[in-house]
Amino acid sequence: RGSSSFAERRRVAPKAPKPTMRAQTVTALLLLGCLAAGAAAAPFISINVDIGDRRAVLSLDSDEDPLEAVLGFVAREGLGEEVVGQLIAALNREAAALPAATAxxxxxxxxxxxxxxxxxxxxxxxxxxxxxxxxxxxRGVGQDPALERYVASLAGEVRRTIAGLQGQPGAPVAPSTIATVSVELDGNLYPLDVHEGETAQAAATKFASDLRLGTDSIAVLTQAIQRKLNEAAADAAPQPLFTLPILIDNTQQMLAFYPGQDPTAVANRFCAETGVTDPVGCDSVRAALQARLNEAMKPATQVVSVLVGGVAYDLEYDPAVTNTAQLAAEFCRQQWEVMYAALVNDLGTTDVSQGDCTGIMADLLKQQVGGTINA
Structure with a gap:
């Protein structure tokens, strides 16, 4: 989590006399006393070390000797022994920032x-x-093309474990993801997750640090994240029940009406915002809005299916204003030839009128409105 640019400082600072290994070891051991006390509860410590134009990670396991870890890092990275003390000091600072021993x-x-x-x-x-x-x-998996698949798998296991602990005293709660941006790096897609309470810049900075990207990438990532957050906010915004076009001084203005709003208040505000000062004109706006609202709030039509001679007919009707007799009469009128043939076949007589059809259909509709009716 920390960062130290030892290599860059070494290039510009005057060259100090090279300390002996004995003196260096004594200094390191003195510093280790502080490290051991501060990091007793830390399961793992790591710092980023910038070496020229690349970055390496110095890590320390809880059961690992800090001096051995630093010396091994110095040897692997080809650094001089003079940086050992600086690295130990950096580990000390990182240890001090870790959770308390009781955590x-x-x-x-x-x-x-x-x-x-x-x-x-x-x-x-x-x-x-x-x-x-x-x-x-x-642990050196950064260059593995399957890194993000491993992350998703292990993070899923963590989240499932957390979910299993819910209901227990002190159960942890993982921050929720509010947006995800896909970032392509070297042909691989990496998900950049933004979590609740996190800013776009903070998420971009963390992502760039985790994947060891240059600082110049942070601005580009921040813009991409902000666009994603704006899209998410727009999707979550309430949608109007309807928009009503109204002509004001030969210019069309759109009046948006949202569920739960008071139509009179909306109309009055619209008049004030568009400069409609004439009471008659504003009355017209209120009337148009109320008429459109009445239309929007009308009950949804319902459909009943009627089988006549093996053919299904859908009858659409408004239950608030249509009774079964009206529906039956309209259907018999529109489909009289089909209904006549069916009734002649069923009744065994040609003496059938539209009134007979209406009566029979009305009785059937009363029995099963909304279902399938056989005629």
């Missing part, structure tokens, strides 16, 4: 990374994806 991980389980068993610890309040991604990056 315990909310979720912890072993994970095999490249054949080595490590303990993945998740602390309450952290974002599972961030915890897992940092865990994998610190």
């Amino acid at each position: 315990a991980p909310a979720v912890s389980f072993p994970v095999n990374v490249q054949g080595v068993r490590h303990q993945l610890d998740y602390y309450a309040g952290d974002v599972p994806e961030d915890t897992v991604r940092r865990f994998l990056l610190e």
Whole structure:
């Protein structure tokens, strides 16, 4: 989590006399006393070290000797022994920022990374994806094309474990994701998650740091995240029940009406905003709005299916204003030839009128409105 540009400082600072290994070791051991006291509860410590134009991660497991970790890092990265003290000091600062010794991980389980068993610890309040991604990056999985698949899998396991703890005292709650931006790097897509309470710039900075991108990428990422957040906000915004076009001084103005609003108040505000001062003109706006609202609030029509001679007919009607006799009469009028043939066949007589058809259909509709009626 910390960062130290030792290589850059070494290039510009006057060259100091090279300390002996003995003196250096004594200094390191003195500093380790502070580190051991401050990091007793830390399951893992890591710092980013900028070396020229690249970045390396110095990591320390809770059961690892700090001096050995630093010396091994220096040897692997080809650094001089003069930076050992600086690295130990950086680890000290990182240890001081870790949770207190009483803090315990909310979720912890072993994970095999490249054949080595490590303990993945998740602390309450952290974002599972961030915890897992940092865990994998610190263990050298950053260049693996399947990194994000591993992150999704392990973070899912963390979230499932958290969900299983809900209802228990002190159960952790993982921050929820409010937006995700897909970022393509070297042909691979990486999800950039924005979590509740997080700003676009904070999410971009964290993503750039986790994937070791240049600082110039933060502005581009921030813009992409903000666009995504704006889209999400627009989708979540309430939608009008309807918009009513009204002509004001030969210019069309749109009056938006939202569910739950008072039509009179909406019309009055519209008149004030569009400069309609004539009482008659504003009365017309109120009347038009009320008429449109009445139309919008009309009950939805219903449909009943009628089978006549094996053919289905859908009768659409408004239950608030249509009775079965009206519906039956209208259907018999429109489909008289079909109904006549069906009734002649059923009744065995040609003496059938539209009135007979209406009476029979009305009785059937009363029995099963909204269902399927056989005639």
